[in-house]
Amino acid sequence: MAPKLHTNPNLSKHLKPLVWVINVIKELLKTSWRTTSGRIGLTIILIHIVLATVGHLFAPYSPTALNSNKAGDLISLSSPSWNFLLGTDQLGRDVLSRVMSGARSLILVSTCGTALGIALGSLVGMGSGYKGGRTDELFMRLMDGLMSFPSLLLALLILTTLASRPIDLPLIKPIWDELLIIFTIGFVNMPRVGRVMRSVTLSLKEMEFVQSARLRGEPTYYIIFREILPNTMTVVGVEASVRLSYAILLVSSLGFLGLGVQPPSPDWGLMIAQSRHYLVSAPWIALSPAAAVASLIIGVNLFTEGIRQARGLPQEDKP
Amino acid sequence: MAKFLIKRIGLIGITLLVVSLAIFTITEILPGDVAAVILKQEATEETLAQLREELQLNRPAHVRYLDWVGSALTGDLGASYVTREQISDVLPRRIKHSLTLALFALIFGIPLAIIAGVFAGIRPDSLGDRLVSTISLVGISLPEFVTGVLLMLLLSSTFHLLPPSSIMFPGETPLSRPLILVMPALTLTGVLFAYVMRMTRANVMDVMQTHYTRTAILKGLPLRIVLFRHVIPNAMLPTITIIAQNFGWMLGGLIIVENVFAYPGIGQMLLFSITKRDVPMLEAISLLIATTYALSNLVADISYAILNPRIRLT
Numbered sequence: 018m019a020p021k022l023h024t025n026p027n028l029s030k031h032l033k034p035l036v037w038v039i040n041v042i043k044e045l046l047k048t049s050w051r052t053t054s055g056r057i058g059l060t061i062i063l064i065h066i067v068l069a070t071v072g073h074l075f076a077p078y079s080p081t082a083l084n085s086n087k088a089g090d091l092i093s094l095s096s097p098s099w100n101f102l103l104g105t106d107q108l109g110r111d112v113l114s115r116v117m118s119g120a121r122s123l124i125l126v127s128t129c130g131t132a133l134g135i136a137l138g139s140l141v142g143m144g145s146g147y148k149g150g151r152t153d154e155l156f157m158r159l160m161d162g163l164m165s166f167p168s169l170l171l172a173l174l175i176l177t178t179l180a181s182r183p184i185d186l187p188l189i190k191p192i193w194d195e196l197l198i199i200f201t202i203g204f205v206n207m208p209r210v211g212r213v214m215r216s217v218t219l220s221l222k223e224m225e226f227v228q229s230a231r232l233r234g235e236p237t238y239y240i241i242f243r244e245i246l247p248n249t250m251t252v253v254g255v256e257a258s259v260r261l262s263y264a265i266l267l268v269s270s271l272g273f274l275g276l277g278v279q280p281p282s283p284d285w286g287l288m289i290a291q292s293r294h295y296l297v298s299a300p301w302i303a304l305s306p307a308a309a310v311a312s313l314i315i316g317v318n319l320f321t322e323g324i325r326q327a328r329g330l331p332q333e334d335k336p
Numbered sequence: 337m338a339k340f341l342i343k344r345i346g347l348i349g350i351t352l353l354v355v356s357l358a359i360f361t362i363t364e365i366l367p368g369d370v371a372a373v374i375l376k377q378e379a380t381e382e383t384l385a386q387l388r389e390e391l392q393l394n395r396p397a398h399v400r401y402l403d404w405v406g407s408a409l410t411g412d413l414g415a416s417y418v419t420r421e422q423i424s425d426v427l428p429r430r431i432k433h434s435l436t437l438a439l440f441a442l443i444f445g446i447p448l449a450i451i452a453g454v455f456a457g458i459r460p461d462s463l464g465d466r467l468v469s470t471i472s473l474v475g476i477s478l479p480e481f482v483t484g485v486l487l488m489l490l491l492s493s494t495f496h497l498l499p500p501s502s503i504m505f506p507g508e509t510p511l512s513r514p515l516i517l518v519m520p521a522l523t524l525t526g527v528l529f530a531y532v533m534r535m536t537r538a539n540v541m542d543v544m545q546t547h548y549t550r551t552a553i554l555k556g557l558p559l560r561i562v563l564f565r566h567v568i569p570n571a572m573l574p575t576i577t578i579i580a581q582n583f584g585w586m587l588g589g590l591i592i593v594e595n596v597f598a599y600p601g602i603g604q605m606l607l608f609s610i611t612k613r614d615v616p617m618l619e620a621i622s623l624l625i626a627t628t629y630a631l632s633n634l635v636a637d638i639s640y641a642i643l644n645p646r647i648r649l650t
Binding site: 158161162165166167168169170173174177262266269270273274275276286289290292293296297300303304307310311314315318319322 | 355477
């Protein structure tokens with residue numbers, strides 16, 4: 018690949034950020050893999066990713082199909098059997114297929130939301146930290162204001178206000194629900210990421226290489242993106258994996274409250290919410306998505322724990 | 337210190353004002369007529385006009401906002417759009433319910449978490465530590481609604497020990513039927529336990545490394561005395577701050593937990609007002625939660641400064 022990149026210097030220049038990101042991810046995976054927690058966590062995450070990407074090929078039924086027997090009656094609330102490995106729900110839909118296809122939207126939405134949050138937070142945090150003075154003060158007060166809400170409340174407020182005015186563009190209409198949640202997650206994560214990135218920037222900007230870039234007369238955007246940003250990558254990596262676990266928590270909680278992806282699309286949170294009425298007669302409807310969402314978050318947290326252990330970072334928990 | 341307090345409280349005030357304005361503006365620019373949403377099928381030209389008149393929707397938005405701020409400052413939060421009850425009549429009962437639940441969870445969770453944290457922290461990487469740490473990792477990872485539903489399945493559907501939901505009939509208080517508090521409180525405790533335990537563990541580990549603790553151990557003091565005289569008082573400083581922070585954070589958990597168990601507190605009310613577009617109620621509850629959250633963070637910072645004189649508040 019390398020010689021090819023050299024033939025087009027512009028391409029390699031544009032690909033640079035991508036290369037950083039890939040390197041950071043590689044580095045994080047390696048670091049985490051050195052510890053037992055990391056290995057367990059990564060394995061769990063991997064299983065989830067595989068199920069989310071190719072699971073639908075093996076899913077025995079459509080996640081939204083209402084299954085009925087030969088006589089035409091709905092097979093609702095059927096207990097786990099060979100036909101329905103994890104049973105069926107109140108509408109005769111296959112729980113296994115629903116859990117499998119629910120993984121994809123949850124993982125995709127949480128990851129995109131986290132990425133957006135990291136991007137927005139880095140932009141605000143680095144800009145504000147580098148500029149300093151009044152701008153910094155103003156931005157930080159704004160972030161404080163946003164953080165004076167529990168993240169769930171902030172997400173609820175953003176989501177409800179935006180959700181009631183759908184935009185009628187043909188391209189984004191089918192994924193409007195998902196886009197909304199991604200934006201919400203990104204926005205909620207922004208101030209928390211911003212704080213971290215600001216403090217990193219504050220310490221980096223006093224370093225010699227940044228000072229000399231400034232003396233060379235480089236423009237601000239160059240210093241921020243070319244000098245500071247690459248050196249924050251390790252911090253960004255850890256922060257991203259912490260944020261990801263909160264994002265999954267938040268997305269599934271929103272689903273539970275009925276404000277996530279709208280039915281009939283399968284959503285783990287919503288499945289659990291609806292299963293509450295059938296806890297006595299059909300506990301499997303609740304157990305499968307509960308196990309799925311719990312294992313996914315445990316996996317991500319174990320992964321983060323692994324990085325912290327390997328790097329000797331303190332356990333910090335701030336929702 | 338006085339200057340710090342004035343500055344912080346001033347900032348909280350400004351934040352709340354901005355927040356209230358933001359919520360008001362956003363709900364104002366929402367498409368759709370509030371009156372139509374409330375009346376639904378019963379909407380006719382006549383009833384709509386009447387309701388608009390009643391809710392004073394005909395007046396310009398900024399007048400309504402200033403009016404609302406003015407009366408909110410004097411304790412009059414207006415009437416709910418949906419039930420038409422005065423919010424300042426309805427809300428206190430809800431707050432009392434939520435507060436009972438939160439305190440119940442704190443009383444359950446904090447001592448347990450501190451004991452577990454000390455136990456894990458004095459012997460890091462021992463079998464006991466691994467066990468406690470694993471439990472706390474699971475506690476942090478499980479969303480409240482998962483813990484809640486699992487508890488329901490176990491304690492109510494399978495063993496029939498507790499009532500499946502925490503619905504209260506008119507005239508009942510949580511304390512008149514304390515059984516309905518158990519599951520919601522346990523659910524809230526789950527996450528709280530994990531955070532406080534992890535912090536306590538980390539602090540105990542730090543203090544165990546200090547010279548004075550080593551000296552105390554090496555001069556032959558029994559472990560019990562080392563723990564109670566040297567380790568715990570010093571390790572508790574940051575934990576107290578964490579508890580204050582968590583109190584604010586628990587409010588987010590309340591929204592979920594109250595909806596899992598249909599417990600009539602502010603969290604359930606909040607979701608109700610969101611789905612019904614009950615703007616005055618939504619505004620009141622959001623501001624209430626934001627205020628509590630900001631104040632508990634302030635208490636956390638102050639307690640930290642009082643307990644640790646090395647920190648200077650500016």
